[in-house]
Each structure stands twice: as C-alpha cells, then as structure tokens.
Amino acid sequence: MLKSFSLDRWTPVFFLAPAFILLLVFRYVPIVLGFEEALYTNSLSQAGARKFVGLANFLAVYEDPVVWGSFKTTLIFSLVVNPLQVGLALLLAELVNARVPGIAVFRAIYLVPIAISAPVTAIAWGLALDPNYGLINGIFRSIGLPRQPFLQSPDQALWSIIGIISWIGVPYWSLFFLAGLQGISSDVLESARVDGASSLRIFVSIKLPLLRRIIAFVLVTDTVVNFTLFAPVYLLTRGGPQLSTHLVMYEAYRRGLVYGDIGIASAIVSVLLIVVIVFVAIEFIILRPQH
Amino acid sequence: MTWDAATSARLRKAGRAIILYALLIGLAIVVILPISWILASSFTTRETVWKNALPFSWRAFFPEEFTLDGYRAIFEKDFGAALLNTFFLGAVTVILGIAVGAMSGFAFARLKFRWKNFLFALVVFSFMIPGDLTIIPSFVLVRDLGWLNTWQGLIVPGLANGIVIFLFRQFFAEIPQDLIDAPRVDGATWLQVFIRIILPVSKPALISAGVILFLGQWNNFFWPLLVAPVPELRVVQVAVSIIGIEQNVNLWEQMFASSTLAMLVPVLLILPFQRYYVGGILGSGLKG
Numbered sequence: 001m002l003k004s005f006s007l008d009r010w011t012p013v014f015f016l017a018p019a020f021i022l023l024l025v026f027r028y029v030p031i032v033l034g035f036e037e038a039l040y041t042n043s044l045s046q047a048g049a050r051k052f053v054g055l056a057n058f059l060a061v062y063e064d065p066v067v068w069g070s071f072k073t074t075l076i077f078s079l080v081v082n083p084l085q086v087g088l089a090l091l092l093a094e095l096v097n098a099r100v101p102g103i104a105v106f107r108a109i110y111l112v113p114i115a116i117s118a119p120v121t122a123i124a125w126g127l128a129l130d131p132n133y134g135l136i137n138g139i140f141r142s143i144g145l146p147r148q149p150f151l152q153s154p155d156q157a158l159w160s161i162i163g164i165i166s167w168i169g170v171p172y173w174s175l176f177f178l179a180g181l182q183g184i185s186s187d188v189l190e191s192a193r194v195d196g197a198s199s200l201r202i203f204v205s206i207k208l209p210l211l212r213r214i215i216a217f218v219l220v221t222d223t224v225v226n227f228t229l230f231a232p233v234y235l236l237t238r239g240g241p242q243l244s245t246h247l248v249m250y251e252a253y254r255r256g257l258v259y260g261d262i263g264i265a266s267a268i269v270s271v272l273l274i275v276v277i278v279f280v281a282i283e284f285i286i287l288r289p290q291h
Numbered sequence: 292m293t294w295d296a297a298t299s300a301r302l303r304k305a306g307r308a309i310i311l312y313a314l315l316i317g318l319a320i321v322v323i324l325p326i327s328w329i330l331a332s333s334f335t336t337r338e339t340v341w342k343n344a345l346p347f348s349w350r351a352f353f354p355e356e357f358t359l360d361g362y363r364a365i366f367e368k369d370f371g372a373a374l375l376n377t378f379f380l381g382a383v384t385v386i387l388g389i390a391v392g393a394m395s396g397f398a399f400a401r402l403k404f405r406w407k408n409f410l411f412a413l414v415v416f417s418f419m420i421p422g423d424l425t426i427i428p429s430f431v432l433v434r435d436l437g438w439l440n441t442w443q444g445l446i447v448p449g450l451a452n453g454i455v456i457f458l459f460r461q462f463f464a465e466i467p468q469d470l471i472d473a474p475r476v477d478g479a480t481w482l483q484v485f486i487r488i489i490l491p492v493s494k495p496a497l498i499s500a501g502v503i504l505f506l507g508q509w510n511n512f513f514w515p516l517l518v519a520p521v522p523e524l525r526v527v528q529v530a531v532s533i534i535g536i537e538q539n540v541n542l543w544e545q546m547f548a549s550s551t552l553a554m555l556v557p558v559l560l561i562l563p564f565q566r567y568y569v570g571g572i573l574g575s576g577l578k579g
Contacts, residue, residue: 011481012404019395020410022451026429027417034428092318098311106315109322111565115557117510119528120550123535124329127546135328138347167321172572179573221419228423231512235536249423256427257517265427273424280419284412 037266057267070251081162082223085169093177110171122232125164151236154244161232173218180214220283224276248272327352333361333547340543361548373530381505388450388504396459397485418453423513430517444518455500458571462496499571502564506557527553
C-alpha cells in the first residue's frame, strides 16, 4: 500500500530547487568569494588591477594598527554587550513571566523595540543623547546629575552604543528565555516552593540550569549578530571619537566601499567569518538533540 | 498569632507586587519615553523642537506648537516615494519568499529524499551566519551580475530565508498524515496536495513568515545602502538616514517626522500579529 506512494524522484528537486539555488548563489557563493577576494589586491576604482597576493592582505590586517585596533575594540565590545544582554534578557523574562493582572499589556509594550530597525533606533537615541539639547541630559539635569557627553566622548561612546542596541536586543532575546521559562513544569516549581525555597533560590538553582541550552544558544547567536554591528556606528559615530567605536564591520565597510580596497576588506571579514564559523560549529554541537 | 502570620504574609505579598509593578512600569517607561518624545517632536516646529528637552519638562511629550511642517518637508523630498518603494519591495518579498520557503519547508517536512539532513543543515547554517558578514562579497557578486540599482538586486538575494524555511518545516510536520494520504490515494500530485491541502490549513505559519519577511525588508538598511544608491530605488531606512546624517543643516523636525513614520509601520504591524511574530522568532531557535 505504502509502496504506491513511492515518490517520483523529481518531486523533491522541484520543491527544493528555488530555495537551494538562491541559498547557494546568494549565501554560500559569497562566503567562498569572500575568502577568495581576500587573496587578491582588488580595487573598486581600478578595473583590471586585480592581482593574486596570497596572504598579504591578512598580514596587512595584522600590521595595520587601525584595522587591528578595530578587532580589539570589537572584542571588548563583545565581552561587554553579550553577557550584559543575556543577563538582562533573563531578568526581563523572569519579570514578565509573573502571572499578574495586566502582564499581557507589559509584554506587548516590551515587544515594540523589537519591531523598530537598528538605524531608526540609532537615530532616535542619537537625538535623545545629544549632549547639548538632548532629552536624556534634560532628565539628568532635573534629577541633579551632571551633563554627559555620551556619543561625543571617547570614554562613553561605546557604552552609549551598547545601551542603544540593548534597547532592541534585551527584549528580543528575552522572548527565547520567556518561552523557556514557560516550558518548565509547574510541578517542579511548586514542590520547591512547598519546601520553602525563595524565588531567588528557585531562579538560580532550578530555572537557570533548566534554561542552560537556551542560554547557550542565545549567547552564541547574540555574539555572532553583534560581531556585524554596523548601522549605529555608521550613523552616529563613524568609528569615533578617537576610534573608540571603530568596530570591525565599520572598518570593513570603510576599507572596501569607501576606499575601494576590496582585498583588505575581504581579509577583515574573512577573519571574522572564521571566528563566526567556529562559534556556529560550537552552537551546532550544543544544540544537537540529546538522546 | 495566626492573625499576625497571615497579615505579615499578606503584607509581604503586597510588597512584592508593588516592587514587581514598579519594575514593569519603569521598563515600560524606558520603551515608551523615547518613542513618545520622537512622536511629539515630529509635530513641532524646528525652533521649538528642543525647548522642553533640556531643561526637561513633561511638555516634551506634547507638541509645543502643533505643525505638520516636518511631514510636509519630507514628503516634498520624496519620502513618500521611499515609503512606496519599501511597501512594494516588502509585498514582492513576502509573496515570493513565502513561495520559496513554503515549498522547501514542505519537502523537508513531508517528502523522502537522499541527503535530507545534510541539506537541512545547510539551511540552518545559512541563517546562523549573519547576512551582513558576507555583505561585501555579496555586493561584488550582485555588481558582477549587473544588478546594482535594480529591483532584483534588492529582492532576489533575500528571498531564500533560512528562518522561514525552518518555520514552515516545523509547521508542516505537525499536519496530520490523513489529510495528505486521502488526496494522494485519489491520485493528486504533490503539488496539488501542497496548494489545495497544506497551504489552506497553514495560516499561522503563513502570517509568521509574512511578518518576518516584510519586517526584514522594511528594516533593511545596509544592503540597500550598498546596492541601490540611486534616489529612484531609495528605501525607507536609507531615506531616514539621509535626512538624519547627510545634511549640512540639522533638519530636526524632519528627522523626527521620518523616524516616526519608519517606526510606525512595523509597530502597527507587529501588535496585531504578536503571537505569530513571536512564534516565528522562536521557531528559528528552540525546537531544532
């Protein structure tokens, strides 16, 4: 009986072909192309100047203090922004997991930043953080805090950008944790409560261990996504002041598409890509279904 | 004694509720404050736009002198065309992206073929690598195809969306086998089953995918900035950024007005479809 359902061997091809042709051409070919371009000098402005240079571009990445500095800045940025977002997202999820009247309204409100794009968020917060006119300094003044330079200070600019992107990032990642928290059986929590465990104790000793896989997934994905942060830097600081927000993606853009040096830009991105592929491989291992 | 214990328990519960609501309201203010300030300022004249921000007054959340100057100015500058362009891009991307994603999601959920796991791993891997990471070689590729400053350059590269494929696979896998067996016994082709049986019962997945694809296109910035710099193909995020940064004078009221419109559309879209949108986001990560 089942045999009569046996597939025409072209049916899967028909259903899969559009997606796979597009994925191969526009997702996988660029990955290979990126590594390949990194081995050539290639200028956008001088057609025909393409020349094989081996690993020279990678050496240049290592030796150029601005490029190498952008990797260091990105590393510091990553070490701060990702644990911060994951931690705050966990707390937010725990908060909105409370079954209290009106919680659905708060959940809907916290969803709003997720829908707003990074460029618009950056521009809106850039206006609010304006040192001379901005709303935030206005509020600071009315509660007696001194005026802050925010994006115009080399000490505060990176922190300001971290704050701005977390306005989207924290509620976004909290969705995953909320789903995880809602999946924890209420029996487990109830019996802990009957045994007299405090809410804090339940969160640390029961909920966090059960959310381990989700936390790992979010931490890796958030890290990978934040490696490619571009719009707020491009729109608000252009890497400054004093290169304090000069992140890798912005440097790749500047080298490749402003100065037209596709070879160096590709080498920069290739280094990042290798790091990301390692991260994603780790993610695959973490999330492999456990039997 | 028991009365005391009950009272203190009740007090503790009330105290906890007060702290909880204080936190919830505080965070809601962090979300609403910048949005409502942008909204109010977008209806204010350039001269008064900063008046209540520093020194701060609650009047910052209401227009000082109500005017549509900001909106009038951006529409004179073709912001309307950018909105239309983005709606058009969004609509085409939703239709074609759903077709491409649903077809392959169906194959992964319901058909048997060789290398299925390997091919599916390729799908998953494709959305774990952020698209922006390969944006420079993608730009080179699209340039070599002669697609710079074309609609297809903006649409085609984003049509096969790994998250959407994943989402459809998850959803189609749950559909009862009987629904598929009956028409197959009657001699229907897989394409007929897909169009007549599967798609009509898949409204939640179609909405989730549609919202994800539309928002992806609406909020897209880096890619259109690179591949379609001509004004005729300008999209809303790029238009906002041009008003925001590439002017010599600070056109505050226009920055507020264009940001408001760029925010409004996704917020209005996401609120009625909350459940589907959240479901779509979560589908990409957890059930793998």
